[in-house]
Amino acid sequence: MTDRAPVPVGRGPATAVDDRRGPVRWPDRRLPRGLHPGAWWLWALGLATAASHTTNPLGLGLLVAVAALVVVRRRGDAPWALAFRMYLVLGAVIVAMRVVFRIVFGGGQGEHVLVRLPEIPLPEWAAGIRLFGPVAAEQLLGGFQDGLRLAAMLVCLGAANALANPKRLLKAVPGALYAVGTAVVVALSVAPQLVESVLRVRRARRLRGAPGRGVRALRGIALPVLADALDRSLALAAAMDSRGYGRTDAVPAGQRAVTGALVLGGLVGVCAGTYGLLDTTGSDHLGLPMLLAGLVVAVAGMLLAGRRVRRSRYRPDRWRPAELLVAGCGVTAAALTVLAGRVAPELLYPPVSPPTWPELTPLLLLAVAAGAAPAWLAPPPPLARPTRPPVPVSAATTDAARPTTSPAPVTGGHR
């Protein structure tokens, strides 16, 4: 993927031609930069919603492929960007688990019996359950499709994890969660320092001639590291105090009462709504609306309470056209899949018995295309270590050399 390099290859001619007029506008739009994490999450949630609305293995496979494509083309080289493979493995495990559960505990519904495994009836305490028995094709197919749907949703979320910068996401938390968000930021920045602390303590132990391995060494290292971390927290608190962290506006008693009433009232609504949702006798229509209304009221109270937190943002992430496009792609994919389900439900949920070969619908293909568009629409990610192929000095014309020098140090500061 040459496009991941700071200078996309496709841009070369454009800048070369418009060397006088164009270099400000066109390269600006394609400068490597991290997209707003919210845009990636919206896109991924849209894809996950699309995946949740079909069990068609072809469609699900395409959605997973789309997520992988976008990740490969647009991820940076930060540690979290490398976790996508783990999600693929996890998805495979889920599919396998579903199928294995169907084999072991299936109960053997279905006509096309593939094999008959010996049955193992369990003892009295697990009455009514037997292991193995006949294994039907319908059963396996049902387990596979269900598992694949869950795995596809998971992979979509994994794509968001790989693409969105969590540190920038933390900047977008609402004001009421500012304190907790700050604690998480502290945790994220202290965690790497712990490694350095461990190395330092180990080196000090070695200098004193103590062994560097074994259980006693573990104790001798862990406790100083913990004490060091606790001392560091006090120093950090002093630094935060001196920089004005944790300043809050004085809140009038009336406003505090209002926010409290909103939060409490909303929570009572949530409890009642949940009860209504699970109640066997009550009216069905009350549960979900009440639950949602309660949530809205409580969240309104929370946001109101958060307004008293005054904070300034350093380099705030803005929603620019690229962000809107990427998020819109996710929403479009979800909407198209839902629409496809309305038009041809039997193709999006292919029947398990009798087993049929899955087919794609044009709408589903459109949804997949919309999901794949961010691979080209999103700006290339900033890389700390540019992985572009070495450019011969003689061939390095002005159009290639100029942009590389300027964006690299600037974007390096974003992380």
Next chain:
Amino acid sequence: MSVLRVTPRTALVLVLASAAALATFTWPFFIPAGPETTARTDEAPLVFLVVLPVLVALVLAELSSGGIDSKALAMLGVLAAVNAALRPLGAGTAGIETVFFLLVLAGRVFGPGFGFLLGSTSLFASALLTAGVGPWLPFQMLAASWIGLGAGLLPARLRGRAEIAVLAGYGVLAAYGYGLLMNLWFWPFSVGADTQLSYVAGAPVLENLHRFAVFTAVTSTFGWDTGRAITTAVAIVLAGPAVLTALRRAARRAAFGAPVIFAAPDPPAAPATVPAGDGASRPEPSPSGVATRARSVVAPRGTPT
């Protein structure tokens, strides 16, 4: 001692949100049978997936609404970092869980509100570090938060060996409880609808409980959960006394409870005074005047804002 003051209003919010959140774990037991049940069993998990993060956010916001002392905030961040660094140590090996031990001890020392926040922030930071953000995260955060909260609510009088014994016992309970809750959450997702281990909509609670018990016994109780319980208990017994001492020393140095008053700015030698109490009688000098900083909003006169 309690680092974070839990007001009655906060406690009420905590109880209400916990009650609603418990339903998001246990709904398979109670889901009604009916003509529209299939649709509902499809949508119920998704509804709860949306509801729970909001509930967790509400409780966290409410707990921190009184304004967290910057010392408590830094302590929270550092302990969450230690927890997040400990977590991957055990994740690969079957059943070795290294998070709960520090969570229980810190909840014990710093109080229930702090324990609750520490449970959430630890798992959140850990998920961000390992890119493990997903629908399971709010459930894990809440379960870990309950563990920290419970550790803070243990009887305060105990000291010495009795304390370690109680904490280790609580650690075992918490480890099994966490495993049960996580299994319960994942139960509808992991086995699907039509096996003998799946929940049955509309069946009596006892029958579903029975099915769940078999499911959890088959999948994890004897392997993962027991391993987790043993690890937690052993870690508390072995390292507990030393870690408790370190945490208590840090709490004393930070002097969380010491009220801060500003003296008149006229005498230049004494800009701030800590009244006699926990903070004044401590042996070590506080680093760079942390203990004497204001936790209130008002800056002293003459300070540029």
